[in-house]
Amino acid sequence: VIGSRREAILGRIVLIVVLIVTILPLLSMLSAALQPADRNPIGLTWPSDPQWINFVTAFEAGHVLELMKSSLVIVLIVVPASVLIATMAGYALGNLRVPGNRFILLAFVVGLTIPFESLIIPIYYQMQGLGLLNTPWSVGFALIGLFMPFSVAWMRAHFVGVPIELSEAARVDGATVWQEFRRVQLPLAGPAISALSILLFLWTWNQFILPVVLIQDPLDRTVAGALTFFQGQYYASIPLLNAGALIIITPAIIVFLIFQRQFIRALLQGAVKG
C-alpha cells in the first residue's frame, strides 16, 4: 500500500511536469503576442503593458475572416462527400460481402500508409490537367481520395460490429439493400458518422501540404496552409506572427473544448482503427 501511495504521488508530479511542458509553448505564444510589435520579445513574461492591439492588427492584416471562409469552403467540399461515400462503401464491405471485397479492402488498407508527400507531385500535375489548380476543388477532391482509406476502414469497422440478425430481419421483411441501408443501418450509424465527421473536419482544417502546393494565393488556402503567409508577412515581427498564429488556432481549440469528449473519443478510436 505504501508503495502504491508513493507511486501515486510520483505519478502526479510527472503528470504535472508533462502538463506544464505541453502548455508552455502556447503560453509562450501568448506572451510574445502581447509584447510590443516593433521589438524583439523576451521569453515568457507578462508584459507590464499588454499589447492586445496586436491581435487586432494581425486579424486585419492577416485577412483572417477571408482565410476562415476559404477553409470552410474546403471543409464543406471534403467532409459531407467523404462521409456519405465512405458510409455506403463501409456498409457494402462490412455487411453485404460483395464478391471481391477482400481485395478491395486490402487496397484501401494499404492506402492507409501512403504519405501525402509521395503523391504530391503527380497530384499537382493531375490538377493542372483538370484545370483545378488554385481552386478549392483541387484540395477538396485530393483530400476526399486521400482520406478515403481511413474513412472506409472506419465505417466498415462500425458495420461489422452491427448484429447480423438486424439485417437478416430487414431482409425477411422484404427490404431492398437500399431500404435496409436507409431505414435500418443508417440511423444506427450516427455515432460512428459523427466521430468520422469530427476527425475529417479536424484533418482538413489542419491540412498543410496540399493547400501549400495546389493553391498559390495563401488567402485561398486552409488556415493552416496560410500560416506560411503569416511567416512571410511577419518575419520581422515575432509578436505579430504569434498573435496571428494564435488567432488561427483558436477556432479549432474552441470547437475542441465544446465537443471535448466527442473529440477525444474520436481521436482515440481513430488511432485504434486507423
Add this chain to the structure above:
Amino acid sequence: MSARNRGVAGSTPTPGGVTGGSPVTSAVAPRRVARKATRRGPLAGWLMLAPAVAAYGFFVIYPFALGAQYSFYDWNGVGASTWVGFQNYLRVFTDAEMLGSIRNAFVLIIFFTVIPVSVGLVLATLIRNIRAGVFSTVSQTILFLPQIIPLAAAGIAWSWMYAQTGTVNQILSAIGLGDFTRPWLAEYGFALPAVGLIGSWVLTGLCTVLLLTGIGKIDPSLYEAIRLDGAGWFREFVTITIPGLRQQIAILVTLTVIAALSSFDIIYTSTRGGPGRETLVPGLSIFRIGFTQSDVGLASAFGIVLMVLVLLVVVPLQRLSRESK
C-alpha cells in the same frame, strides 16, 4: 454526450436501438425464408462501393501510377521528357542530400516514437489508479491540445520557444545553465533533436491517453496478485503492463513511425530543412526537388521510394502485433 445523442436522434427518427427490440428484429421468420431473402445480387453492393472506389482510384491510384510513370523520365514539368530508365532511382540512393534526408527521417523515429511511447508508458503506469475527477479531465484536455492545433502552428510556436530570446533559453538561464543557451534551431548538431522534440511534444499526449485507457482494461486482480507475490515495480511492468498493452503499443508505434518518416509541416514552418541540410527530411526534399528545382522525375522517384520505405517498416510491425495476440 448530449451532442452525441442529439446527433443520433437527429439523423432519422427510428424506433429501437441495436439492443432494443425494434420491430424488425422481433419478427421471427423461418430460416429458409431468410436464406432465400439474403440471396440478393451483388449489384447493389457494387453500386454502393462504386463512389468510394472511384474517388480512391482517381485521386490516389491514378496519381500513384502517374508518379510511377514520371519516375522513369527526365522532365522539368513543362518541356519534353526523356526516358531515363532507373536512373532517377539510382540518384535517390547515391545522392548524399537525399540519403541524408532518409537518415534524418529515421533519426526522427527516436523523437516521434521512442520518446512519446516511453513517456506515455511510464506516465500511464504511474497514474493508472488516478480517480476520475476534475483534475484527470483537465489533464486529458491539456494532453490533447497538441493534437488539435495544426502541426504547422506547432512549428511556429516552437521556433519561438527555441529562439535566442525565447522561453527555452530563458528557463536555462533561470536555473543557472546560461552557458548552454543557443539559437537551437540554427545550430548544427542541435537542430535535428530540437525539431524532433517538437514531434515528441505533439505525440506524447495521444500516447499517454491511449495507453491509459488500455491499462484501465487490464484486470486489476493481476496487479494485486503480483504485488502479493512480492514483485517489484519492474517485474510488474514487464510481466503485466507491457503484455497487456501490446495491442495499443503496436498501434502507437505504427502511427508514430509513419508520422516520423513522412514529417513535413513542422519542419517546413520551423527550419525549412536547415541549417544546411541538418533537418532535411524526405517530404521536404521531394517538395524542393519537384517544385523548386523542377526535376519532376527525380521527385516522383523519391516519392515512390518513400512510400515503399514506409511500407517496409510498417508491415513487419503489423505481423508482430498479430502474432502476440
